[in-house]
Amino acid sequence: MKLIDKMITCSVNDIDVNVEKGSTILEAAQKAGVNIPTLCHLNLHELDAVNQSANCRVCVIEDEGSGRVLPACSQEVSEGMRIQTDSLKAVMARRTSLELLLSNHPRDCLTCVKNLDCELQNLSHEMNIKEIHYRGEKMNHPIDESSQAIIKDPNKCIMCRRCITMCNEVQTVGVLSPLERGFDVVAGTAFHLPLDQTSCTYCGQCVSVCPTAALAEIDATSAVWKALNDERKHTIVQVAPAVRVALGEEFGYDPGEISTGKVVSALKRLGFDTVFDTNFGADLTIVEEAKELSERIESGGTLPMLTSCCPAWVQFIEHQFPELLDVPSSCKSPQSMVGAMAKSYYAEQSGLSPADIEMVSIMPCVAKKSEAAREELSEEGYANVDQVLTTRELARMIKEAAIDFRSLPDKPFDRLLGESTGAAAIFGTTGGVIEATTRTAYEMLTGKEIGEVNFKDLRGIEGVREATIDLGERTLRVGIAHELGNARRLLEDIRDGKSDFDAIEIMACPGGCIGGGGQPYHHGDVSTLRRRAEALYRIDKDMPIRKSHENPLVKEAYEAYLGKPGSERAHRLLHTSYSAKERI
Amino acid sequence: MKKDVLDITDLDETRLVELDNYIDKITGDPEEELIHVLHFAQQQFGYLPHNLQRYVAKRLDLPSATVNGVVTFYSLFSEEPRGKYTISVCMGTACFVKGADKVLERILELTGSEKGKMSEDGLFTVEDVRCIGACGLAPVLTINEKVYGNVGVEDVDDIIRQYKRSGRRED
Structure with missing residues (x-):
């Protein structure tokens, strides 16, 4: 077929435009440079996540030829179509759609967690809604606060179905589905079960795409303020790698701005006694994980070994593939390792009792909240981590304290658990953990120094990637998946005996932790994730030490406290176990 | 509540066997067959209690939420026991x-x-x-x-x- 047969000519607001056959009106308008407001529509094309439910009817336009009002997000253009986005008919239809949505929406914007970050509120402002003409019954669903991670308020749901798309198509977890019909329809769990009784992984991708506050993280800021004001508590905080390249966005910086020093400053200003770096924990994780991988390879243990840093991924395998629980590494995540070390090694060195310590983490993640609550991740009755704040929650606390983030001086992390390498920085992006593991495992397995530390084959944004690393006598076959739907494919291969990988890294969120459910909202802009990832690779590149096992504080911790990698004490403090769970 | 959903001891065993036989014969896409399976299950049991829906979900390898979504959408399906x-x-x-x-x-x-x-x-x-x-x-x-x-x-x-x-x- 000639190219010309595949093209269609139409006009948007009297601007002629040529588009491919099959394009939607929205795509034609974008090409013509015309903005059409949308609400339910979500196009994360690079991540294979497209929500085109055409439910909200906010994007309606007028087709001049037929005089009909059509949804731009899903209606395809036809030859010669004349589209008006700003005719009185189009504008009034759009307003009606929005007013109908608002008529059944709570009006507690002032105290809502999404205040000034809400797509519905934004549209209401942009469309100059000053009065809602429709009155009628309002939804009255119970609010689900059962889990430690996600709060679900169906009364704020506008049935855009973005969460359902993420949960079913991208993550293949399938916890959320449209339930009931007509006015009673709701995005809910099977049998309206509370989230903590389902197979929810708490990845939080539903939260990161929810246009309103129907889905949000469970607030931990109050508990953290309380701990900060408790004089008997020694408050320690740790900061995950992906936080330092995203928090700035909440204070007007571009995505990918590195604000590590300012984050430390802000935490000190908030009153934390000690500020540790989760990256230290990442280095420690790598040493333990590389040791485990080397042992599994040398002693013929279970291969592939799967990374275990991502709590949503751990929940996923426990619920969905309970027969494969011997494949994940037994290593705790960096968050839990820092917690365990702070309440043992650091406590001992500083003359503190674990009872006096309140361990807080700043995470790009919603699932870390539920990880912290796992019983396996405690030592003598003390949880490794007491409270978890998302990147967004930390931003809220900084704003609440009226700290001028942009003018803060750079400060370093505190000693003992505060130094890290380039390998740790890239933990926050897909491919980073396995690249860091490879740098250390290579030297453990070959006994030789690695020449090139950059494994570019492991980087990128494709959902599943693989690479082969030459170890001289043998090769290391490495797989990477981000998003749980991609992870499922790799796991099915393992289950069916079709996988020949030695090691696989899995991260639940698109792009890895930089796209975590607790990060500043990307509002559908995938370039935000890419820029955050690039920043992590910049941090890595600029670090004097780029291999985890060369971290001087990690070495010191082994010499002074842990013994050798994989030692009995290391196992007790830094490793964990998994248990089979039901799939609901 | 969770226990109810997972516990199928109150479901009649002979009828469950009938349902199993029906499901075993399915060759197509489970999601497309779901409505037929639910029809059959409702014929057998009279209604579709939560534990039966969960059982169907497990047998068809579908999320329970998907099954429950279909059951609550069609008024022909009942989650409550029906009178004679x-x-x-x-x-x-x-x-x-x-x-x-x-x-x-x-x-x-x-x-x-x-x-x-x-x-x-x-x-x-x-x-x-x-x-x-x-x-x-x-x-x-x-x-x-x-x-x-x-x-x-x-x-x-x-x-x-x-x-x-x-x-x-x-x-």
Whole structure:
């Protein structure tokens, strides 16, 4: 077929435009440079996540030829179509759609967690809604606060179905589905079960795409303020790698701005006694994980070994593939390792009792909240981590304290658990953990120094990637998946005996932790994730030490406290176990 | 609550075997077959309790939420036990203006049941339905397959008494 047969000519607001056959009106308008407001529509094309439910009817336009009002997000253009986005008919239809949505929406914007970050509120402002003409019954669903991670308020749901798309198509977890019909329809769990009784992984991708506050993280800021004001508590905080390249966005910086020093400053200003770096924990994780991988390879243990840093991924395998629980590494995540070390090694060195310590983490993640609550991740009755704040929650606390983030001086992390390498920085992006593991495992397995530390084959944004690393006598076959739907494919291969990988890294969120459910909202802009990832690779590149096992504080911790990698004490403090769970 | 969903000990074993046999014969895409499976399950058990829905989900390797979404969307599926006789009172415009609401009220009173919920004696489930297309007979109601036309409030007592009698006799 000639190219010309595949093209269609139409006009948007009297601007002629040529588009491919099959394009939607929205795509034609974008090409013509015309903005059409949308609400339910979500196009994360690079991540294979497209929500085109055409439910909200906010994007309606007028087709001049037929005089009909059509949804731009899903209606395809036809030859010669004349589209008006700003005719009185189009504008009034759009307003009606929005007013109908608002008529059944709570009006507690002032105290809502999404205040000034809400797509519905934004549209209401942009469309100059000053009065809602429709009155009628309002939804009255119970609010689900059962889990430690996600709060679900169906009364704020506008049935855009973005969460359902993420949960079913991208993550293949399938916890959320449209339930009931007509006015009673709701995005809910099977049998309206509370989230903590389902197979929810708490990845939080539903939260990161929810246009309103129907889905949000469970607030931990109050508990953290309380701990900060408790004089008997020694408050320690740790900061995950992906936080330092995203928090700035909440204070007007571009995505990918590195604000590590300012984050430390802000935490000190908030009153934390000690500020540790989760990256230290990442280095420690790598040493333990590389040791485990080397042992599994040398002693013929279970291969592939799967990374275990991502709590949503751990929940996923426990619920969905309970027969494969011997494949994940037994290593705790960096968050839990820092917690365990702070309440043992650091406590001992500083003359503190674990009872006096309140361990807080700043995470790009919603699932870390539920990880912290796992019983396996405690030592003598003390949880490794007491409270978890998302990147967004930390931003809220900084704003609440009226700290001028942009003018803060750079400060370093505190000693003992505060130094890290380039390998740790890239933990926050897909491919980073396995690249860091490879740098250390290579030297453990070959006994030789690695020449090139950059494994570019492991980087990128494709959902599943693989690479082969030459170890001289043998090769290391490495797989990477981000998003749980991609992870499922790799796991099915393992289950069916079709996988020949030695090691696989899995991260639940698109792009890895930089796209975590607790990060500043990307509002559908995938370039935000890419820029955050690039920043992590910049941090890595600029670090004097780029291999985890060369971290001087990690070495010191082994010499002074842990013994050798994989030692009995290391196992007790830094490793964990998994248990089979039901799939609901 | 979770225990209820996972526990299937209260489900009749012979009927479960029938359901298993039905599911074993499926060759197509489980999601496309779901409605047929649910129909069969409802025929076997009379209704679709949560643990049965979860069982179907597990057997078809589908999320329970997907199954529950289908069950709660179609009014033909019931999550509640059904009485021996389903009385559907038409609430279409013609029936309504001729007093169908009063007929419904009287039926609920006589059967001692709530709308959509099975009566205590297990005989009746009473529900209101949209226009069934028999406006000439308004007000109209159906009991299982049988249609009753021109039903006034004064006729209800006789009809219900008759079903109560035959319901008990058959037991």
